[in-house]
Amino acid sequence: MKHRFLLSAMLVGIAALSMLAAPIAAQQRPANSNASTWTPPKTPWGDPDLQGIYTSDDYISNVPFARAAQYGTRLYLTDEEVAAQQARVQTAAQNALQEFANPNANVGTGPPGHWGERARNAPRQTSLLMEPEDGQLPAMTAEGQARDAAARRGRQGAGTALPADSWEGYTYYIRCITRGIAGSVLPVIYGNGTEIVQGPGYVMILQEMVHEARVIPIDSRPHVGSNIKTYMGDSRGRWEGNTLVIETTNLLGERTGIGGNGGGVTFSDAAKITERLTRTSGDTISYSMRVEDPKNFTAPFTFGFPIKQEPGYQNFEYACHEGNNGMMNQLSAARAQEKADAEAAKQK
Amino acid sequence: MRNRVRLLIVVAAIAATLLASVSLLGQAGAAGIPRMPDGKPNFTGLWQALTGANWDIQDHSAEPGPFYQLGAAFAIPAGQGIVEGNEIPYRPEALEQKRLNRLNRWTADPETKCYMPGIPRATYMPYPFQIVQGTGKIAFAYEFATSNRVVNMGPPTKAPVASWMGWSNGRWEGDTLVIDVTGNNEQTWFDRAGNFHSDTMKVTERFTFRNPDVINYEATIEDPKTFTRPWKMSFPIYRRLENNAKLLEFKCVEFTEELIYGHLRKPTN
Numbered sequence: 240m241k242h243r244f245l246l247s248a249m250l251v252g253i254a255a256l257s258m259l260a261a262p263i264a265a266q267q268r269p270a271n272s273n274a275s276t277w278t279p280p281k282t283p284w285g286d287p288d289l290q291g292i293y294t295s296d297d298y299i300s301n302v303p304f305a306r307a308a309q310y311g312t313r314l315y316l317t318d319e320e321v322a323a324q325q326a327r328v329q330t331a332a333q334n335a336l337q338e339f340a341n342p343n344a345n346v347g348t349g350p351p352g353h354w355g356e357r358a359r360n361a362p363r364q365t366s367l368l369m370e371p372e373d374g375q376l377p378a379m380t381a382e383g384q385a386r387d388a389a390a391r392r393g394r395q396g397a398g399t400a401l402p403a404d405s406w407e408g409y410t411y412y413i414r415c416i417t418r419g420i421a422g423s424v425l426p427v428i429y430g431n432g433t434e435i436v437q438g439p440g441y442v443m444i445l446q447e448m449v450h451e452a453r454v455i456p457i458d459s460r461p462h463v464g465s466n467i468k469t470y471m472g473d474s475r476g477r478w479e480g481n482t483l484v485i486e487t488t489n490l491l492g493e494r495t496g497i498g499g500n501g502g503g504v505t506f507s508d509a510a511k512i513t514e515r516l517t518r519t520s521g522d523t524i525s526y527s528m529r530v531e532d533p534k535n536f537t538a539p540f541t542f543g544f545p546i547k548q549e550p551g552y553q554n555f556e557y558a559c560h561e562g563n564n565g566m567m568n569q570l571s572a573a574r575a576q577e578k579a580d581a582e583a584a585k586q587k
Numbered sequence: 588m589r590n591r592v593r594l595l596i597v598v599a600a601i602a603a604t605l606l607a608s609v610s611l612l613g614q615a616g617a618a619g620i621p622r623m624p625d626g627k628p629n630f631t632g633l634w635q636a637l638t639g640a641n642w643d644i645q646d647h648s649a650e651p652g653p654f655y656q657l658g659a660a661f662a663i664p665a666g667q668g669i670v671e672g673n674e675i676p677y678r679p680e681a682l683e684q685k686r687l688n689r690l691n692r693w694t695a696d697p698e699t700k701c702y703m704p705g706i707p708r709a710t711y712m713p714y715p716f717q718i719v720q721g722t723g724k725i726a727f728a729y730e731f732a733t734s735n736r737v738v739n740m741g742p743p744t745k746a747p748v749a750s751w752m753g754w755s756n757g758r759w760e761g762d763t764l765v766i767d768v769t770g771n772n773e774q775t776w777f778d779r780a781g782n783f784h785s786d787t788m789k790v791t792e793r794f795t796f797r798n799p800d801v802i803n804y805e806a807t808i809e810d811p812k813t814f815t816r817p818w819k820m821s822f823p824i825y826r827r828l829e830n831n832a833k834l835l836e837f838k839c840v841e842f843t844e845e846l847i848y849g850h851l852r853k854p855t856n
Contacts, residue, residue, distance in 0.1 A: 282721075282722060283623065283624035283625060283722065284623075284624055288722075290721055290722065290723070290724070403853075404852070404853040405848075405852045405853060406844050406848045406852075407844075414840060414841070414844065415840055416838050416840045416841055417733075417838055434724075434726075434737060436719050436721040436724045436725070436726035436737065437719065437721050437722075438629070438631035438718075438719040438720040438721055439623070439629060439631055439720075440631065441631055441717075441719045442719070443717070443719040443726040443728060445726060445728075445735060445737065449733075450703075450733060450734070450735060451733060452717075452726070452728035452733060452735035454717045454719065454728055454833075454834045456833070460831050461831065463831065463833055463835070467835065469835065469836035470836060470838055471836060473833070554737075555747065555748070555750075556703075556750040556751060556752055558702075558703060558750065558751050560701060560702070560732075560840045561702050561703065561751060561774075566848065567847075567848065567851070570848055570851035570852075571851050573851075573853070574851055574853065577853070
C-alpha cells in the first residue's frame with residue numbers, strides 16, 4: 240500500500256512537471272509554411288513573435304536602391320526574371336566554393352571571398368525603394384543639396400585615394416562609431432545579421448556589424464527630450480495587427496545617411512523614421528523604413544526588403560573599434576609616406 | 588478499489604495544483620516580483636548598480652583624480668568594495684602585473700579607449716543597462732560603448748571564438764538566473780585600479796530578485812592562470828525608476844580618437 244502510494248505520488252509529480260512543460264513546447268514556432276494560410280506565432284504574453292536571427296543577404300548587391308528605368312513603376316520581378324536571377328545566385332555560390340577547392344586562387348591583397356556573405360535566394364524586387372511609386376528618390380531641397388555637397392567634400396570611405404590627414408576625414412562607419420539607423424539595416428558585403436529578442440513591453444533589435452543594440456519600448460510613452468540627440472535615434476514601438484511599427488526621432492543630424500553602412504545623403508536632425516516589421520512566414524520578416532526628412536527631401540520615401548532566417552546563420556561579436564587596425568595603419572602609412580617624400584625632396 | 592482510485596485522483600489533482608503553485612510563487616522573500624507567463628522571474632527593464640567598484644572593486648580611500656585642474660569634480664570617492672572578503676587571490680606573478688597595471692592605469696585601462704568592458708565589469712560601470720527577456724534568449728544592452736550580449740537559454744553552446752563580452756549560456760535555478768560566461772578574451776579589466784584576468788576566466792553570474800526593483804547580483808570568478816582559487820563579488824542592482832527612463836547612447840569611440848590616433852594626425856604647417 241505504502242509503495243503504491245509512493246508510486247502514485249511520483250506519477251503525480253511527473254504529471255505536474257509535464258503540465259508545466261506543455262506551454263513551453265507550445266511556444267515552438269511552426270515550420271515555414273504557405274504564407275496565405277500562415278498565422279504568425281504569438282509570444283506567451285500575446286504579442287506577435289518576431290524573435291530570431293535574420294539576414295538581408297539575399298539583397299546583397301543584386302537589387303539597386305533606386306529602380307532601373309526599364310521597370311517603370313513595377314516593384315516586383317516576373318517569375319521568369321526571378322528564375323534568371325536564381326541562376327546568377329547559384330553561379331556566384333559555385334564560384335565561392337572554388338576558393339576552397341583552389342586555396343591559392345586568391346593572390347590579391349584584399350580579403351578572400353568567403354569573408355563576405357552572399358545571396359542564397361534570388362531577390363524578387365526591382366529596387367529597394369518602394370515609395371514613391373517610380374522607385375526613385377524624391378528631389379532634394381536646396382538646403383539638403385548644399386548640405387550634402389559639403390558633407391561629401393569633407394568625408395572619405397575606405398579605398399579612396401584622398402590623403403589620410405586625420406581620422407576625422409573618414410566615415411562614422413570606418414571610424415567604428417556607428418552605421419546609423421538606415422546604414423545598419425541595408426544589406427552590405429557582410430555582417431547583415433539582425434537578431435530580434437522580445438520581452439514583455441520591449442523589443443531589442445541587435446545588428447551584428449558595429450554591434451548596435453536598439454531598445455524599443457512598446458508603449459505610448461513620449462520620446463526623450465528634444466535636446467537629447469543620438470546616432471540611432473530614440474525609438475518607440477507599437478503593434479498594428481501583426482506589424483511592429485517603430486517610430487524614431489531625436490537623430491543627430493548630418494552624421495550617417497540613407498546608404499549602406501551609413502553612406503549616402505545624411506539625415507538631418509529633423510528626420511522622422513518609421514519602420515514596419517511583419518512576419519510573413521516562419522522564417523521571413525517583411526521590413527521597411529519610411530523616411531520623412533523635410534529639411535533634405537521634398538517628399539517622404541520608403542525602402543524595404545525581406546529579411547530571412549537561414550540555417551546555421553548566427554551573429555558574432557563585431558569588435559570594430561577594438562580591432563580597428565585599418566585606421567591606425569592608414570594614418571601611420573600616410574605619415575610615413577610624407578616623411579619619405581620630404582626626405583627624398585631634400586636629397587634632390 | 589474504485590473508491591481508492593478516485594481518492595488517488597483527487598489527491599493527485601491537489602498535489603499537482605500545489606506543485607504548480609509552489610513553482611509559480613518561487614522562493615520566500617521575493618513575493619510580488621515581476622514574472623513571465625511561465626512563472627519565471629522577469630528581469631526585463633532598465634537597471635544600474637550604485638557601487639564605486641568601477642574605480643576599484645576592493646575597498647579604497649578617496650584620492651585625487653589624475654588632473655589637478657579638474658579639482659574635486661573628477662577626484663576619486665572612497666568606496667566599499669564588492670569582493671567578498673575584500674581579498675583577490677592573485678598568484679604572485681599576477682599580483683605584480685596588477686601592481687604595474689595600477690601604476691599605468693590612466694593609459695592602460697581599456698575603458699579609457701572605449702573598449703567593450705566585458706563581464707562582469709559591464710554590470711557595475713556607472714551607466715545603466717537594459718535587459719529584454721525573451722522566450723529563448725535574454726538580451727543585455729549596456730549604455731557604455733553600445734556593448735551588448737545575448738544570453739542563450741537553450742541547451743548550452745560552446746564559445747566559437749574568444750570575445751570582449753564573452754559567450755553567455757543561461758539557466759534557471761529556481762528563481763535565480765544563472766549565466767555562465769566563457770570565451771572571454773584577456774583584454775578586459777575589472778576596474779580602473781588595474782585588477783585583471785586572463786583568457787581562461789570563467790564567470791558564473793547569479794541574478795536573484797531581492798524585491799521587484801532590486802536584483803541581488805553575484806559573480807564567481809574562476810581563472811586558474813591568474814588566481815589561486817575562485818572568488819566572488821556581490822552587490823545589488825537597482826531598477827531605474829525615473830519617469831520615462833530610457834537607455835541612451837554613449838558611443839565613446841569619438842571621445843577617444845585624439846588619444847588613440849592623435850600622434851598620427853597630419854601636422855599643420
